[in-house]
Amino acid sequence: MKIRCGYDLSYYCPQAVPMQFLLSVHPSRERDLVTPQVMRTDPHLPTRIVLDHFGNRLTRMMVPPGEIRLSADFVVEDSGLPDEVNWDAQEVPIDRLPDDVLIFLMGSRYADTDLLSDIAWQMFGGTPRGWARVQAIVDYVHDRIRFDYQMARNTRTASEGHREQVGVCRDFAHLAVSLCRCMNIPARYCTGYLGDIGVPKVPDPMDWSAWFEVYLSGRWYTFDARHNKPRIGRIVMARGRDATDVAISTAFGSAILGRFDVITDELPEETSHRHSYSGQFSSSLMDGGQPMPALSRG
Known part of the structure; x- marks a missing residue:
């Protein structure tokens, strides 16, 4: 199955503030991306992606005073299987x-x-x-x-x-x-x-x-x-370890959350085809840390 995922967030910052976000799909699921998970910022800001101590994909940026909007809209392939159950699994000394x-x-x-x-x-x-x-x-x-x-x-x-x-x-x-x-x-x-x-x-x-x-x-x-x-x-x-390590956003100063919309929808089969595209993409950052432009969907 294919699942449409994404978000549309906004923050108001009274003054410039460094922020970091854990909004990317985990690297272990990147191979399942059907379309790129591009973070769009309005206004456009330089971003840098690094792996944190737990292997999560962390996006860092310096946010200027005023309102910033972050959004993404992408498709993930999923097996459609439920979480695995294994009653024979044992504790490890x-x-x-x-x-x-x-x-x-x-x-x-x-x-x-x-x-x-x-x-x-x-x-x-x-x-x-x-x-x-x-x-x-x-x-x-x-x-x-x-x-x-x-x-x-x-x-x-x-x-x-x-x-x-x-x-x-x-x-x-x-x-x-x-x-x-x-x-x-x-x-x-x-x-x-x-x-x-x-x-x-x-x-x-x-x-x-x-x-x-x-x-x-x-x-x-x-x-x-x-x-x-x-x-x-x-x-x-x-x-x-807990919610501290996986906070969706961390602001090293004042940042007031405004808009908060999250998308998680299973796509009908015919819609899944419309969201696919030909060619390959890289989910890594290019061009000096700037997000790659969105690829058109056929």
């Missing part, structure tokens, strides 16, 4: 974990494992190890937290989410990540596109979503404590 996985056992800004460790062992110490233990944690978090957009708070930690029992997708992910880490299971926070594909559509405005991945049997598996069911069309943008 800590001494056998790869070096780059160890960081996902540690507490972080929103994953305050030190305040949840006793609860985690009381709740899940007797559960079967491996996939079954992670699923028990997901079930618990799914039932524990009530989803409510009106109760979103960008400072809520995992322990606060556990105590308040309300939040949005990031709060489900933070609590599940924290409880897994408390049980010595590496877990990392993810953000990306997740549309209403294969499920009843909801009336809420489209937004980016948060979920998490767990390291079992030598690889990462996807879990989603908010929805608690395998989903279709999940397109990762960034991974990190």
